[in-house]
Amino acid sequence: MTLQQIQNLLQYLGYYTIQVDGLPGPGTTAAVKAFQADNGLDADGIPGQLTQKALVDAVAKGRFKPSDRPQEGQGGAFWSDIKYFTREEFRCKCGGKYCNGFPAEPQEGMVRALDTVRAHFGKAIIPNSGVRCPTHNANVGGVSNSRHLSGKAVDFSVPGKTASQVLEYLATLPGLGYCYDIDGTSVHMDIE
Ligand SMILES: [Zn+2]
Ligand SMILES: [Zn+2]
Numbered sequence: 001m002t003l004q005q006i007q008n009l010l011q012y013l014g015y016y017t018i019q020v021d022g023l024p025g026p027g028t029t030a031a032v033k034a035f036q037a038d039n040g041l042d043a044d045g046i047p048g049q050l051t052q053k054a055l056v057d058a059v060a061k062g063r064f065k066p067s068d069r070p071q072e073g074q075g076g077a078f079w080s081d082i083k084y085f086t087r088e089e090f091r092c093k094c095g096g097k098y099c100n101g102f103p104a105e106p107q108e109g110m111v112r113a114l115d116t117v118r119a120h121f122g123k124a125i126i127p128n129s130g131v132r133c134p135t136h137n138a139n140v141g142g143v144s145n146s147r148h149l150s151g152k153a154v155d156f157s158v159p160g161k162t163a164s165q166v167l168e169y170l171a172t173l174p175g176l177g178y179c180y181d182i183d184g185t186s187v188h189m190d191i192e
Contacts, residue, residue, distance in 0.1 A: 006047045009055045078108045084118040090130030099133035104151035109191040121158045129155040153190035
């Protein structure tokens with residue numbers, strides 16, 4: 001595995017947040033160490049065979065950084081107020097094929113609104129689609145000016161509720177843009 005591939009995997013998992021350049025440096029060493037520490041490996045910062053195998057495993061299983069609390073400059077300070085969601089849950093679902101997962105940041109107004117919806121219904125909500133890169137958006141049939149491209153939209157469903165019941169509640173919330181019924185169960189919600 002090349003160092004560039006290692007950086008790509010670390011980035012996908014949320015450990016490496018600077019530019020992927022294939023060159024060794026303190027940022028890469030720190031990311032390797034953090035990944036090793038979280039995965040029960042000797043945290044020496046050297047991405048050897050065991051570390052590479054663990055990286056591939058982690059990506060295959062979608063095991064992201066346990067404390068995926070975005071750092072400063074990564075998504076914004078508002079995440080510390082968000083009770084029910086992590087930034088990871090809004091990652092583009094192309095699986096790293098066409099983007100690094102966050103071609104745009106999930107926008108504060110959208111995430112706060114979803115947190116409010118979650119609190120209101122008292123049921124776990126898993127975002128089906130958050131941020132999308134243009135290729136993934138096209139692949140799932142999204143319109144070319146979709147607000148998913150700018151991190152302003154999320155598709156989700158509330159267990160035990162129909163889309164119209166959810167939309168009825170969304171209509172009472174301020175600051176929302178266009179919200180609609182996708183399939184009777186899931187809704188699309190966005191902000192201006
Ligand atoms: Zn993507
Ligand atoms: Zn949508």
